[in-house]
Amino acid sequence: xxVTFLGTSAAVPTVDRNVAxxxxxxxxxxxxFDCGEGTQRQMMRYASGFxxxxxxxxxxxxxxxxxxxxxxxxMGLQGRTAPLRLYGPRGAQRQIGALTALGMERPKFAVExxxxxxxDVMPRGEYDLVVGEAQHKGDCxxxxxxxxxxxGRFDPARAVALGIPExxxxxxxxxxxxxxxxxxxxxSPQELVGPPRTGRRxxxxxxxxxxxxxxxLARGADLLVHEATFGEDERERARExxxxxxxxxxxxxxxxGVKRLVLTHVSARYTRExxxxxxxxxxxxxxxxxxxxxLVVDVLFGE
Ligand SMILES: [Zn+2]
Ligand SMILES: [Zn+2]
Numbered sequence: 308x309x310v311t312f313l314g315t316s317a318a319v320p321t322v323d324r325n326v327a328x329x330x331x332x333x334x335x336x337x338x339x340f341d342c343g344e345g346t347q348r349q350m351m352r353y354a355s356g357f358x359x360x361x362x363x364x365x366x367x368x369x370x371x372x373x374x375x376x377x378x379x380x381x382m383g384l385q386g387r388t389a390p391l392r393l394y395g396p397r398g399a400q401r402q403i404g405a406l407t408a409l410g411m412e413r414p415k416f417a418v419e420x421x422x423x424x425x426x427d428v429m430p431r432g433e434y435d436l437v438v439g440e441a442q443h444k445g446d447c448x449x450x451x452x453x454x455x456x457x458x459g460r461f462d463p464a465r466a467v468a469l470g471i472p473e474x475x476x477x478x479x480x481x482x483x484x485x486x487x488x489x490x491x492x493x494x495s496p497q498e499l500v501g502p503p504r505t506g507r508r509x510x511x512x513x514x515x516x517x518x519x520x521x522x523x524l525a526r527g528a529d530l531l532v533h534e535a536t537f538g539e540d541e542r543e544r545a546r547e548x549x550x551x552x553x554x555x556x557x558x559x560x561x562x563x564g565v566k567r568l569v570l571t572h573v574s575a576r577y578t579r580e581x582x583x584x585x586x587x588x589x590x591x592x593x594x595x596x597x598x599x600x601x602l603v604v605d606v607l608f609g610e
Contacts, residue, residue, distance in 0.1 A: 346374035365513025439524035454506025
């Protein structure tokens with residue numbers, strides 16, 4: 308899995324940062340999370356690909372949604388025919404529906420809008436898309452991509468040593484079946500297959516104050532992308548506006564036991580490197596960094 312930060316600024320674009328958008332690539336599939344103004348240009352700039360079929364919006368603030376009309380228009384001009392699915396919290400039909408109708412003729416591809424609620428789990432092939440609850444202004448969702456447990460590792464050398472010919476028997480044993488050989492021996496999967504391996508988990512918060520629902524959603528995640536709009540100097544403002552400080556995001560990461568934390572949605576008051584946010588976060592959680600536009604993070608299996 309690979310995550311590309313297309314926009315990392317809060318509220319308004321700056322010279323260095325565009326507004327919120329994150330592309331997740333998994334096994335050739337592209338999922339876009341939030342779509343701030345200018346996201347399509349960021350997609351070109353950072354070569355994240357345009358073949359997106361699913362867009363997950365955390366909430367309807369302009370810095371997370373205004374890129375939708377332009378993206379749809381470009382997809383239409385490119386001759387897209389595949390349906391595009393847009394997901395968001397309660398009210399998405401009306402809110403996203405208004406954006407998709409903005410300033411363009413009816414696209415030639417279907418645009419489907421779905422309303423999600425916290426607790427929803429969408430099974431998608433080898434992973435689940437888990438919908439979490441963020442604590443912000445109005446309905447606001449967070450998302451987790453949670454891969455299912457994979458089969459344990461099969462030991463081909465041992466299979467050969469036991470005299471089991473390579474072929475369909477290997478597959479059956481790997482999937483957990485005991486098989487009888489021609490000479491009457493029975494081989495159980497425990498002899499050849501290791502313990503099941505956990506899948507990867509990536510969590511994206513959108514805008515949120517620090518909250519236990521996010522901690523639970525992020526439990527044991529390989530990567531937590533948490534907003535950190537402010538530093539401790541603006542803690543009061545963070546409370547008033549439903550945002551987090553870098554330190555608060557780091558505490559969530561530590562309590563959730565995640566492997567890696569990347570902070571995003573940085574206020575325009577901080578410089579490109581935002582050293583104060585980085586320092587505050589690392590004081591609590593060493594594996595923290597501050598995203599910049601174009602940052603690519605590879606999420607590997609933890610083995
Ligand atoms: Zn925002
Ligand atoms: Zn917001």
